[in-house]
Amino acid sequence: MAASNPEPWLVEVGHTRLKRAQLDGAGGLGRTVAESIDAFDRWAEAHPGSRVLLTDVRGDAAKGELVAVLQSHSIRWTPVGLGDVDLPVAPAYASLGTDRWLAVNAAWQMHGQALVVVDIGTATTLDVVDSSGIHRGGWILPGPDAARSGLLARAPGLERAREAADLPLAPALDTAQALERGLVLQQAGAIRLGIERAGRTLGCSPVFVLTGGGASTVQSALDPDDRQPDLVLLGLALAATRMT
Known part of the structure; x- marks a missing residue:
């Protein structure tokens, strides 16, 4: 029944x-x-x-x-919007996306220490949380597909049939691979720099938590401490348990 x-x-x-x-x-x-x-x-x-x-x-x-x-x-x-539920990590500013807020709360519940949450989707976002559970802000950049579409809108002559970005950080020897590997290089480089800058801000090496539907595109070029494909939903689950 x-x-x-x-x-x-x-x-x-x-x-x-x-x-x-x-x-x-x-x-x-x-x-x-x-x-x-x-x-x-x-x-x-x-x-x-x-x-x-x-x-x-x-x-x-x-x-x-x-x-x-x-x-x-x-x-x-x-x-469930930003601040609608009392969660441990408060947003650093009022225009923060609810998805980012839920993700950092799920990551904080899992790790309970300084961390950077990287979510790769239509946009790639990085959010920094210190060892006290205070959100210290973050960054937003185009995700891999958005970056590709934006480039091809301005330079349509570069368009080629899509290929898997094997050996993602190696120099490419044809235009199709150069484009795909370049997108990985762009994402991985920005993420690594963001984590480095977060570490300087926090005065420690933060846990790197990776999530998002586009994460598989660049994961091989990164070394996350934790991969959580459903981090926003886990944050929503946390919110659900606290709602009356």
Whole structure:
């Protein structure tokens, strides 16, 4: 027999895709699914009356479309925004993305020491937390696909069929590989510099936590201390356990 009050679903909406998982009884995640935002309508249709905790980084118009989907299937939804829940790591500034805030809180819960959270997606973000659990700010740069699209919009003659960036930091001998390896070089170089600068700010060597859908593109060129593909959802799970 199904539980009368099943655990809520956690839904993280990014700029290009959506991830969801059901909260388990221990405050963790069930199976995580990543899908296109358009595909979420089919899931909602198959789960009428469910409870959803939602974080969405997009603009108001796009958020409204998703809320309409939830309402059309009688799904009870609760938005989780920056500061809506009392979490250990407070945001350093009011315009911080909720996804970044949730991610640093999940990382802090796991490690409890100075750290840098790197999230590689449409944007690549780096967030610094000191040994007292204080968010010290961070950086935003284009993610690998966004950087590639921006370059090709200005220099379309460089476009080639995509290839895997094997030997990602070695000099390339053709344009296709030069482009793919260059994107890895750009990401890895910026991330390494950010972690170095964070270490100088903190006066220690921070734990490097890597997350995000684009992390696999550059992970081979980096050496993270921890790889957590579902860090934002884990932060949302933490928020769910603290909500009354």
